[in-house]
Amino acid sequence: MKLQAKDLTAGYVAGVNILNGISFDLADQEIMTVIGPNGSGKSTFLKCLMGFVPARTGTVTVSGTDCTRDAAHRRVRRHRMAFVPQLDNVFGPLSIRDNVRAGGQYMPRRERERRADELLGRYPALGDRQNARADSLSGGERQLLAVCRALMPRPDVLLLDEPSAGLSPAKVTELFDTIVDIRARENVTVLCVEQNAVQSLAVSDRGIVLVQGQVALEGAAHELLLDPQVSELYLGGLPASTPEVQSVVKGVL
Amino acid sequence: MGDQNPDHSRTEAGRVLVPILIDTLVRTSQLSLVAVGLSMTWGIVRFANVAHVQYAPVGAYFALVAASGLGLGVVAGSLVGIVAAGVVGVLLHLFFFRRLSSFSSATALIGSLALSIVITASIQAIAGPRPERLPLPSAPGIPIGDAFVTRAQVYVVVLTAVIFVALFLVLSFTNLGRAIRCVAANPDLASSSGIDVRRISTAVVFAAAALAATGGVFIAVDTSMSLEMGSTLLLAVFAAVTMGGIGSVGGSLLAAAILALAESTVLRIDFGAVFGSHPLLIPISYRPAVGFVAVILVMLFRPQGLFGLGGRRA
Amino acid sequence: MLDFALYVATIAAVYALFALSLNLQAGVTGLLNFGHVAFFGVGAYSSGIVALHGGHWLLGVLVGVVVSSLLGAVIGRLGRTLAADYWAIVTLAVAECLRLVVVNEGDLTGGPQGISGIAGPFSSVSGLAGSLSWLVLCVVLAALAYLVAETLTGMQFGRVLRLLREEPMLAASLGHNITAEKTRVLAVAAPIAAVGGSVYTLYISYIGPNQLLPIETFLVFTMLIIGGIGNNRGAVFGALVIQLIYAGSRFLKDIFPIPDQSASSVRLLIVGLVLTAFLMTRPEGLFAEKLRRIDVHQ
Ligand SMILES: Nc1ncnc2c1ncn2[C@@H]1O[C@H](COP(=O)(O)OP(=O)(O)OP(=O)(O)O)[C@@H](O)[C@H]1O
Ligand SMILES: [Mg+2]
Numbered sequence: 001m002k003l004q005a006k007d008l009t010a011g012y013v014a015g016v017n018i019l020n021g022i023s024f025d026l027a028d029q030e031i032m033t034v035i036g037p038n039g040s041g042k043s044t045f046l047k048c049l050m051g052f053v054p055a056r057t058g059t060v061t062v063s064g065t066d067c068t069r070d071a072a073h074r075r076v077r078r079h080r081m082a083f084v085p086q087l088d089n090v091f092g093p094l095s096i097r098d099n100v101r102a103g104g105q106y107m108p109r110r111e112r113e114r115r116a117d118e119l120l121g122r123y124p125a126l127g128d129r130q131n132a133r134a135d136s137l138s139g140g141e142r143q144l145l146a147v148c149r150a151l152m153p154r155p156d157v158l159l160l161d162e163p164s165a166g167l168s169p170a171k172v173t174e175l176f177d178t179i180v181d182i183r184a185r186e187n188v189t190v191l192c193v194e195q196n197a198v199q200s201l202a203v204s205d206r207g208i209v210l211v212q213g214q215v216a217l218e219g220a221a222h223e224l225l226l227d228p229q230v231s232e233l234y235l236g237g238l239p240a241s242t243p244e245v246q247s248v249v250k251g252v253l
Numbered sequence: 254m255g256d257q258n259p260d261h262s263r264t265e266a267g268r269v270l271v272p273i274l275i276d277t278l279v280r281t282s283q284l285s286l287v288a289v290g291l292s293m294t295w296g297i298v299r300f301a302n303v304a305h306v307q308y309a310p311v312g313a314y315f316a317l318v319a320a321s322g323l324g325l326g327v328v329a330g331s332l333v334g335i336v337a338a339g340v341v342g343v344l345l346h347l348f349f350f351r352r353l354s355s356f357s358s359a360t361a362l363i364g365s366l367a368l369s370i371v372i373t374a375s376i377q378a379i380a381g382p383r384p385e386r387l388p389l390p391s392a393p394g395i396p397i398g399d400a401f402v403t404r405a406q407v408y409v410v411v412l413t414a415v416i417f418v419a420l421f422l423v424l425s426f427t428n429l430g431r432a433i434r435c436v437a438a439n440p441d442l443a444s445s446s447g448i449d450v451r452r453i454s455t456a457v458v459f460a461a462a463a464l465a466a467t468g469g470v471f472i473a474v475d476t477s478m479s480l481e482m483g484s485t486l487l488l489a490v491f492a493a494v495t496m497g498g499i500g501s502v503g504g505s506l507l508a509a510a511i512l513a514l515a516e517s518t519v520l521r522i523d524f525g526a527v528f529g530s531h532p533l534l535i536p537i538s539y540r541p542a543v544g545f546v547a548v549i550l551v552m553l554f555r556p557q558g559l560f561g562l563g564g565r566r567a
Numbered sequence: 568m569l570d571f572a573l574y575v576a577t578i579a580a581v582y583a584l585f586a587l588s589l590n591l592q593a594g595v596t597g598l599l600n601f602g603h604v605a606f607f608g609v610g611a612y613s614s615g616i617v618a619l620h621g622g623h624w625l626l627g628v629l630v631g632v633v634v635s636s637l638l639g640a641v642i643g644r645l646g647r648t649l650a651a652d653y654w655a656i657v658t659l660a661v662a663e664c665l666r667l668v669v670v671n672e673g674d675l676t677g678g679p680q681g682i683s684g685i686a687g688p689f690s691s692v693s694g695l696a697g698s699l700s701w702l703v704l705c706v707v708l709a710a711l712a713y714l715v716a717e718t719l720t721g722m723q724f725g726r727v728l729r730l731l732r733e734e735p736m737l738a739a740s741l742g743h744n745i746t747a748e749k750t751r752v753l754a755v756a757a758p759i760a761a762v763g764g765s766v767y768t769l770y771i772s773y774i775g776p777n778q779l780l781p782i783e784t785f786l787v788f789t790m791l792i793i794g795g796i797g798n799n800r801g802a803v804f805g806a807l808v809i810q811l812i813y814a815g816s817r818f819l820k821d822i823f824p825i826p827d828q829s830a831s832s833v834r835l836l837i838v839g840l841v842l843t844a845f846l847m848t849r850p851e852g853l854f855a856e857k858l859r860r861i862d863v864h865q
Contacts, residue, residue, distance in 0.1 A: 301656055
C-alpha cells in the first residue's frame with residue numbers, strides 16, 4: 001500500500017471533530033477521487049494527511065512508514081508527499097520559474113534546474129513566460145503551475161484539492177487528461193478531491209464518498225459511477241442509466 | 254569645489270543642495286534599515302509589529318554597553334549590540350509573539366504595543382532618561398562646498414549601501430532567499446513545498462531585528478541615542494514599509510529615500526516665496542509630521558504600496 | 568490621606584470613562600484604536616482653550632463633545648477600506664499629529680508648557696466638600712457612561728457590532744453597512760472619552776501635551792485587557808486596578824530606594840509587565856465576555 005490512513009479523527013475547535021474516523025488505503029500509482037457535499041471535511045481530510053491539521057487519533061502511513069507526527073515539510077521531504085491546496089496555491093509575487101523551483105528547494109542546484117526545464121518545457125503555457133509573476137496567470141494556468149511545483153521533487157503521492165474548481169468545461173477535461181498523463185509519466189499515486197465527480201471518477205481507479213467526516217461509500221470508481229445513491233446525490237441527479245454516464249463508464253471499463 | 258567656482262548662482266545652489274543631499278542620504282540609511290526588517294517580517298508574522306522599531310534603541314544601548322562597559326570599542330561593540338538585539342528579537346518571536354498570535358492577531362498587535370512600552374521603560378529605568386553617545390573620537394568634518402559631512406556619516410551611508418546590495422543578492426539569487434520569499438508570500442504553501450517555515454521565519458526575524466539594531470547604531474553614531482529613538486521612528490518606518498509594499502526590500506529603500514527627501518526639503522522650502530508673500534517656513538519642530546501625514550495618506554490611498562512591489566490586501 | 572484616597576477614586580472614575588469608550592470600539596466592535604488618546608485630548612484641550620478665553624466650563628465640555636464626535640466619525644470613515652492593523656496605525660498617526668500641533672501652536676494651546684489654572688465647576692468650593700463634589704460628579708458620569716455602553720451593547724446595535732468584529736463578511740452580506748456602523752460607534756464612543764478629558768482637565772486644572780502621548784492609550788488598553796476586553800464591567804474594573812497600581816507605586820517609592828527620575832518608568836514597567844502577563848496567560852481577562860456563539864458555518 002502506498003498511502004494508508006487508519007481511524008483518522010481531526011478538527012479545528014476543541015471537542016468538535018470534523019473527521020470522524022477515516023480509514024482507507026491506496027495502492028501504488030492508483031488514482032482515487034474523494035467526493036462529498038460541501039463542508040463534509042474533504043479539505044480537512046487532505047490537510048490532515050499533510051499534517052496541517054494534526055490528527056487527534058489514528059495514523060497516516062506512506063510507503064509503509066508512519067508519518068502521523070511529522071510536520072508538513074517533513075512529509076514532503078522525507079515521505080515524498082506533495083500537496084496542491086484548494087486556494088492560494090501559487091506564490092503570487094514570485095516568478096513562474098521561481099514557483100517551480102520552490103518545489104525543488106532541497107534538490108541539488110543542477111538537478112533542480114534540469115527538472116524545472118523539463119516541467120516548464122512540457123507545459124508551454126507556463127514555459128513561454130517563466131519570468132512573469134505567478135499572479136499574472138489565469139485560473140487554469142495557476143492550477144497547472146501549482147501541480148508542477150508539487151511535482152518538482154518527483155513525489156510518490158500527490159494530493160490535489162479541487163484542481164478543477166473554477167475552470168471552463170474544456171479546461172476541466174484538459175486538466176483530467178493532464179492528471180492521467182502525469183500518473184503515467186511520473187509513476188505517482190494521486191488522491192484527488194473533486195466536485196466534478198463524473199469526470200474525476202472516470203479517470204480514477206477508486207473513489208470514496210465523504211459525508212460528515214466519515215467514509216460513507218468506498219469502491220471502484222466505475223461502481224461508484226453506477227451507484228444510484230451516489231448518482232442521485234453527487235452526480236447532479238443523473239440516473240445511472242443515462243447515456244452520458246453510461247458512455248463515461250464504458251470509456252472506463 | 255563649489256567655493257572655488259566663480260559662478261555665484263551655482264554656489265548658492267550648492268549651499269542649499271549639498272546639505273539636503275547629505276541629510277537625505279543619512280536619514281535614508283537609518284530609516285530604510287529599520288523599515289526593511291519590518292517589511293520582511295510583516296508577511297510572515299501577519300500583524301503590525303509596533304515593537305519592531307524598538308530594536309533600534311535596544312541595539313544602540315547594547316552597543317553602548319559592549320563598547321564602553323565591556324571595553325570592546327565602537328566597532329566590535331556595535332557588532333555585539335546588533336547580534337544581541339537580533340537574539341532578543343528571536344526570543345521574543347519564539348516565546349512571546351508566537352503565543353499571542355495563536356490567540357488572535359489583535360492580541361499580538363496589543364502585545365507589541367505593550368512590549369514597546371516595557372522596552373522604553375526598561376531603558377529609562379536602567380540607563381536613565383538622558384541621551385547617550387557612543388565613545389567615538391571626535392573627528393573633524395570633511396568639507397564639501399560649504400557643508401560638512403562627518404566621517405561617521407560617510408560610513409553610515411556606505412555600509413547601508415553594502416548591506417542593501419548584499420540583501421538584494423541573497424534574496425534574489427540564493428536558495429535561502431527564495432525560501433524566504435516563499436515563506437513571506439504564503440507560509441502554508443511554503444511548507445507544502447518542503448520548506449521548514451519555522452526555521453526560515455526565525456532566521457528572518459533575527460535578520461530583521463539585527464537590521465533595525467544596525468539602524469539604531471547608525472543613528473547613535475550620527476547623533477546620539479535616547480529612549481525616544483524607537484517611538485520617533487515608528488510612524489516614519491510604517492510609512493516607508495507601506496509605501497514600499499510589504500515584503501519588498503527595494504520598495505522599502507526607495508520609500509525611505511522619498512520620505513527622507515521630503516523631511517529635509519519641506520522644512521527648507523520658503524512657502525512665502527512660492528506665494529509671493531514674506532518668508533513662510535514650516536518650523537523644524539514639524540519635521541515628524543512628514544512621517545505622520547505620509548502614513549495616513551499611503552494607508553488610505555495606496556495600501557498596496559506606491560510602486561506595485563510586494564503585496565498586501567487593503 | 569483621605570484627600571489622596573478621594574483623588575485616587577476620582578481619577579479612577581475618569582479612567583473608567585476612557586476605558587468604557589475604548590471598550591465600545593476595541594472590545595465590542597474590534598476596532599483597535601491606537602490613537603484613543605486623541606479623543607481625550609480633544610476634550611481636554613477644548614476645556615483648556617475655552618477656559619483660557621474666559622468661557623464657561625460647560626461650553627468647553629460641549630465643544631469637546633461635538634469636536635470629538637466629528638473626529639470620531641472621520642476616523643471611522645477612514646476605517647472603510649483599511650485592514651485592522653492598518654487602521655490601528657492610522658489612528659496612532661492622527662493622534663500624534665494632534666499632539667504635534669498642540670506642542671507647536673503655542674498661541675492657542677500654551678505649547679509644551681500647556682494650560683494651567685483652569686477653573687472648573689467646583690473651584691469656589693474648597694476643602695473636603697470640593698473633593699467630594701468632584702468624586703460624586705465623576706462617579707455619576709462614569710455610571711452614566713456605563714449605562715449608555717450597556718444599553719448600546721445590549722441593543723440590536725450591539726449585536727451588529729459584535730457580528731462586525733467576529734464575521735465582517737457575514738455582517739456585510741446580511742446587509743449591514745460596515746462603514747456606517749463603524750462611523751456611528753466612533754461618533755458615540757469619542758464623546759465619552761472627551762467628557763473624561765474635559766473633566767480631568769477641570770479637576771486638576773491643568774492640561775499639557777505630555778498627557779497626549781501614546782502611552783496613555785496603552786494604559787487604557789491595559790485596563791481593558793485586565794478586566795476582559797468586550798465587557799463593560801471589566802472595563803470599569805480594569806480602570807480601578809490600573810489606578811490602584813499607579814497609586815500604589817507611590818508607596819513603593821517609600822519602601823524601595825528608587826530614584827525620583829526612574830519612578831515613572833518603574834510604574835510604566837509594572838503596568839507593561841502586568842499587561843504582558845495577562846496577554847500571555849489570560850488574554851480574555853478577568854471577566855471574559857460571554858458570547859452567545861452564533862454558528863455561522865452550519
Ligand atoms: N480553519 C478552520 N477553523 C475552524 N473550522 C473550520 C476550518 N476550516 C474548515 N472548518 C470547518 O470544517 C468543516 C469542513 O470543512 P472543509 O473545508 O474540510 O470542507 P470541504 O468538504 O472541503 O468543503 P468544500 O467542498 O466547500 O471545499 C466545515 O464545517 C468548516 O466550517
Ligand atoms: Mg474544500
